[in-house]
Amino acid sequence: MGSLADAILAGDRRAAGRLISLAESRTSDARDELEILYRHGGHARTIGVTGPPGAGKSTLVDGLIARLRARGLTVAVAAVDPSSPYSRGAVLGDRVRMMRHADDAGVLVRSMATRGALGGLSAATGDAITIFDAMGFDIVIVETVGVGQSEVDIVGHTEAVLLLQTALGGDDVQAIKAGVLEIADIMVVNKKSAPGSDRMARFLRESLHDRPLRPDAWTIPVLLAEASEETGLDEVIDALFGRLDHNRQDTHMSAIRRRQAAAHLTALADVEIRTLMRRLIAGQTRPEAWQAVLERRSGPYSLAARLFEQLR
Ligand SMILES: Nc1nc2c(ncn2[C@@H]2O[C@H](COP(=O)(O)OP(=O)(O)OP(=O)(O)O)[C@@H](O)[C@H]2O)c(=O)[nH]1
Ligand SMILES: [Mg+2]
Secondary structure (H helix, E strand, O other), X not given: OOHHHHHHHOXXXXXXHHHHHHHHOOOHHHHHHHHHXXXXXXXOEEEEEEEOOOOOHHHHHHHHHHXXXXXXXXXXXXXXXXXXXXXXXXXXHHXXXXXXHOOOOOEEEEEEOOOOOOOOXXXXXXXXXXXXXXXXXXXXXXXXXXXXXXXXXXXXXXXXXXXXXEOHHHOOHHHOXXXXXXXXXXXXXXOOOOOOHHHHHHHHHHHHHOOOOOOOOOXXXXXXXXXXXXXXXXXXXXXXXXXXXXXXXXXXXXXXXXXXXXXXXXXXXXXXXXXXXXXXXXOOOOHHHHHHHHOOOOOHHHHHHHHHHHHO
16 A cells, blocks of 8 residues: 555656546545545645536636646646537547647646546545645646536535636526536636627626625636637636635635535545445345335335435
């Protein structure tokens, strides 16, 4: 034990990739290594980038990498791939686009698998952050499609969340998932040359204005960008650093650290409980219990309750 962790601490990228794969399949081997690495971390600044499919998240992240590198900062990216075959091309596109950083030792991009683990994606994302942080990357970016609660869980691991929107596709504020809106620290209307972008930005600003002041007294900036043309990216970087500086005020930081730790802990515990439950269900060898459900003499409700009692 500890050999993978040692290699990773020495900067071995292949070892990092191996441990992420182990973490994704949630083998217990990963746990001890991650535990070691976690104790070496706590220095990386973490950024979440979320938004609807095709909003330009990867394009924006690519532009951010270049600017962060220009400031002398090292950057690791965990990109959560959508599992639907429909998005496969875009995912490949991610890799191609980010290839321009492929020879840069200060940049590491890793796709996170969405298949396989039992709802373990959020846990694995937290693990990837643990690994990149231990390797000494200054900035860790998590890219994930913002379509549901699981994505909100994923960005919960980060301390600054950038929400990308576009005026395309008829999206409007009402269509933006409330949970994602809750967690956004910076909003960017991307593809700003598209018709309706200004209206969209105004709409966002107005609805944010009507909301109560956040406990951390942070005012959410709404920016416009054209990621593919690299326009508006300096403003996005400034806003991001503004947010990170704001977080440095210790009262905010401790709340954020607690939220991040809670997100990771919840994700890990979720996986453990699910795995245990599946094992219990698979090992439910009393055929009469199944038979009763199949013949509708009893329901899955009482059976589930009984299994849960066993779990307790
Ligand atoms: N016109 C225009 N196109 C853009 C802009 N940003 C990205 N695109 C294009 O939009 C498409 C999707 O961009 P991606 O960066 O892959 O978007 P994404 O949000 O990462 O997509 P998923 O990860 O699949 O959800 C690509 O064809 C980009 O070239 C922009 O600012 N303007
Ligand atoms: Mg993408």
